Amino acid sequence: MKDAKLDDGGAPRQQTTARTKTMTTAQGGPIADDQNSLKAGPRGPVLLEDHIMREKIFHFDHERIPERVVHARGYGVHGHFELTEAIPELSCADIFQRVGEKTPTFTRFSTVAGNKGSFDLARDVRGFATKFYTQEGNWDLVGNNIPVFFIQDAIKFPDLIHSVKEAPDRGFPQAQSAHDNFWDFASLSPESVHMTLWQMSDRAIPRSFRFMEGFGVHTFRLVNAEGKSHYVKFHWKPRQGLQSVVWNEALKINGADPDFHRRDMWDAIDAGDFPKWDLGIQVFDDEFADAFEFDILDATKLIPEEQVPVRLIGTLTLDANVDNFFAETEQVAFCTQNIVRGIDHTNDPLLQGRNFSYLDTQIKRLGGPNFTHIPINAPKCPMHHFQQDGHMAMHNPRGRVNYEPNSWDAEPNPRENPKIGFESYAEPVEGTKQRVRSETFADHYSQARQFWISQTETEQRHIANGFTFELSKCQREDIRLRMLSHLMNVHDDLAQMVAEGLGVVDMPEAATPARAPITDLPPSDALSILKNGPKTFAGRKLGLFIADGADADQVAALEKAFKDEGAMVAIVTAQIFGATLSDGSTKPADEKIDGGPSVVFDAVALVMPKEEGETLALNKPAQDFVSDAFAHAKFIAYSDGAMPLFKATGIADKIDDGMLKLGDKSAKDFVKLCRGMRFWERETKMTG
Ligand code: HDD
Numbered sequence: 001m002k003d004a005k006l007d008d009g010g011a012p013r014q015q016t017t018a019r020t021k022t023m024t025t026a027q028g029g030p031i032a033d034d035q036n037s038l039k040a041g042p043r044g045p046v047l048l049e050d051h052i053m054r055e056k057i058f059h060f061d062h063e064r065i066p067e068r069v070v071h072a073r074g075y076g077v078h079g080h081f082e083l084t085e086a087i088p089e090l091s092c093a094d095i096f097q098r099v100g101e102k103t104p105t106f107t108r109f110s111t112v113a114g115n116k117g118s119f120d121l122a123r124d125v126r127g128f129a130t131k132f133y134t135q136e137g138n139w140d141l142v143g144n145n146i147p148v149f150f151i152q153d154a155i156k157f158p159d160l161i162h163s164v165k166e167a168p169d170r171g172f173p174q175a176q177s178a179h180d181n182f183w184d185f186a187s188l189s190p191e192s193v194h195m196t197l198w199q200m201s202d203r204a205i206p207r208s209f210r211f212m213e214g215f216g217v218h219t220f221r222l223v224n225a226e227g228k229s230h231y232v233k234f235h236w237k238p239r240q241g242l243q244s245v246v247w248n249e250a251l252k253i254n255g256a257d258p259d260f261h262r263r264d265m266w267d268a269i270d271a272g273d274f275p276k277w278d279l280g281i282q283v284f285d286d287e288f289a290d291a292f293e294f295d296i297l298d299a300t301k302l303i304p305e306e307q308v309p310v311r312l313i314g315t316l317t318l319d320a321n322v323d324n325f326f327a328e329t330e331q332v333a334f335c336t337q338n339i340v341r342g343i344d345h346t347n348d349p350l351l352q353g354r355n356f357s358y359l360d361t362q363i364k365r366l367g368g369p370n371f372t373h374i375p376i377n378a379p380k381c382p383m384h385h386f387q388q389d390g391h392m393a394m395h396n397p398r399g400r401v402n403y404e405p406n407s408w409d410a411e412p413n414p415r416e417n418p419k420i421g422f423e424s425y426a427e428p429v430e431g432t433k434q435r436v437r438s439e440t441f442a443d444h445y446s447q448a449r450q451f452w453i454s455q456t457e458t459e460q461r462h463i464a465n466g467f468t469f470e471l472s473k474c475q476r477e478d479i480r481l482r483m484l485s486h487l488m489n490v491h492d493d494l495a496q497m498v499a500e501g502l503g504v505v506d507m508p509e510a511a512t513p514a515r516a517p518i519t520d521l522p523p524s525d526a527l528s529i530l531k532n533g534p535k536t537f538a539g540r541k542l543g544l545f546i547a548d549g550a551d552a553d554q555v556a557a558l559e560k561a562f563k564d565e566g567a568m569v570a571i572v573t574a575q576i577f578g579a580t581l582s583d584g585s586t587k588p589a590d591e592k593i594d595g596g597p598s599v600v601f602d603a604v605a606l607v608m609p610k611e612e613g614e615t616l617a618l619n620k621p622a623q624d625f626v627s628d629a630f631a632h633a634k635f636i637a638y639s640d641g642a643m644p645l646f647k648a649t650g651i652a653d654k655i656d657d658g659m660l661k662l663g664d665k666s667a668k669d670f671v672k673l674c675r676g677m678r679f680w681e682r683e684t685k686m687t688g
Contacts, residue, residue, distance in 0.1 A: 074110030076329035091222035093342025114175025128214035147215035154353015178473035200466030202244035235280035241534025280310035295440035384414035468501030538566030543601030547612035561667035617648035
């Protein structure tokens with residue numbers, strides 16, 4: 001029945017109950033009608049006098065703030081850091097003193113190149129930025145999931161980012177490095193070669209934020225109470241293990257679920273499956289730094305874990321989703337210069353430039369110097385200073401004293417405290433003013449080669465395919481060949497594989513290295529994903545594709561076995577209402593087949609009677625479900641009824657050890673198989 005108010009052009013009124021509150025304007029005035037603007041008669045003009053409508057639209061018009069110039073697309077989560085090993089001998093930072101103490105944190109993961117509305121599975125570096133709200137101020141560790149960077153000096157950052165982002169004339173391509181401008185820049189900047197190997201590896205297409213490492217990248221300093229300094233590199237080691245997807249899968253995930261990574265994080269935390277990372281430190285002194293093959297101030301180099309082991313000193317647990325995306329994820333402002341007593345910077349020229357850039361960009365992005373008043377950015381320890389006024393000042397000092405020194409003793413009247421105040425490490429500095437790059441930064445190929453030889457064959461194939469894909473998107477042949485000329489200095493196998501992929505007949509001359517590469521660096525297992533994979537299927541997701549008449553026992557056994565493992569199970573059916581199982585019960589679906597393609601799952605199972613398998617053999621999304629799972633080297637369990645679908649997709653005669661027939665083997669056997677994550681052997685039999 002139509003509401004009486006609707007008949008005269010109005011909208012239905014909602015009852016105000018104990019659980020709802022009266023809607024008001026931003027000025028607090030109760031609102032009677034939020035559906036209709038104020039008009040001169042039912043069909044007359046809208047009156048400018050309508051302060052309610054004007055206020056609402058004015059606010060809407062100002063909802064957006066500038067997106068981050070890089071790392072625009074990201075996802076933030078609350079958590080805490082718990083210290084498991086105190087390190088007072090290395091650092092006097094308050095956060096590193098008491099074992100078992102928990103420090104609240106906020107972590108934001110991101111892609112780099114894409115705009116805020118781009119897709120999650122771009123081939124890209126991932127940001128991994130954590131704000132620690134310590135009792136002696138905020139410490140921001142603003143890192144990536146890759147331990148090295150493209151450039152050595154911050155003055156090149158705008159060029160790097162301009163080259164990778166969309167071209168200024170056409171406004172595309174978006175969220176990808178597969179285009180001439182990026183590879184033009186990279187091939188003209190040999191210092192980026194090492195990083196491009198990481199970027200073309202599966203590190204740049206992680207399965208989830210939960211399954212990737214994090215790195216502070218630069219060399220920092222730890223400084224103890226006596227003022228003694230050690231160098232340090234920070235690492236995040238995921239307890240969940242490392243895992244990535246394959247490129248063809250990434251392309252399809254972006255269509256199926258552009259929010260794949262943020263949804264994964266939200267779902268895991270929502271389900272109480274809190275991801276954890278151990279904070280690791282690689283600590284070394286001047287003696288090591290002087291003896292090391294490369295300059296420890298060069299952000300395009302890492303220190304192999306075999307040379308300086310990673311010592312685990314604490315655990316980060318992400319345990320709460322945000323209440324409001326804008327207030328927290330969007331407004332969080334990380335700054336590399338946010339360090340605390342006991343941690344200090346080094347002369348890494350990339351880091352020094354960053355220390356200017358982050359503060360500067362937050363002022364632009366958040367509208368003024370008071371972004372530290374926004375709750376997500378405010379320290380959780382007491383703070384007292386004489387900074388005042390400015391746009392949106394929220395914490396305003398009381399009393400008349402706002403300068404230092406002063407002779408007032410009224411409270412609050414903050415004073416310096418040399419005992420606990422921040423002290424920069426007293427590093428002797430001297431030099432001639434000059435615009436140069438140190439010669440110790442000149443070796444651009446040796447660690448790229450070390451990265452290459454540390455990978456499994458599968459990973460090497462993926463890297464070569466990554467280069468082939470990206471360079472094939474370059475229209476200019478000279479750019480493709482110039483990049484190839486650098487790869488020739490990395491490793492012959494890599495150069496050959498890419499050249500073959502591109503169809504190059506005449507190999508170019510190898511690029512002239514600024515310094516001869518070291519060819520006998522040993523492989524480092526820590527650099528491979530597959531050598532550091534998970535040991536369980538926990539935290540992963542099975543796509544269980546069922547149809548009417550599916551064997552109820554098989555479905556129940558699969559659900560139980562995967563849940564016991566700590567994995568999630570999503571039921572996929574041809575219609576969203578679900579399926580009627582062999583025992584007459586109804587199994588509701590989580591996804592309709594075209595909304596739940598196999599690319600969004602880690603492994604798949606198909607349980608259906610033959611007649612349904614025959615019908616589904618004609619269903620394109622069902623065919624894709626099977627052929628993609630097969631092509632992406634996923635483990636597949638199936639009941640006999642799925643054979644018509646296998647025939648339709650050409651895999652009926654390719655059944656391999658990555659496939660398990662239910663009945664012959666149990667659901668538990670399938671879980672065991674799935675602990676391997678992928679059946680890579682299958683991939684070697686495929687091209688492309
Ligand atoms: Fe940066 C954001 C990581 C080099 C300038 N950067 C930003 C974020 C991460 C990184 C994770 C997103 C923070 C968030 O989630 O809000 N950036 C890195 C790493 C680098 C690096 C690991 C090299 C080791 N960055 C770098 C350089 C410069 C910048 C050399 C400038 C000279 N980065 C910025 C920025 C951003 C930023 C423009 C954009 C948004 C923001 O800061 O808050 O200031």
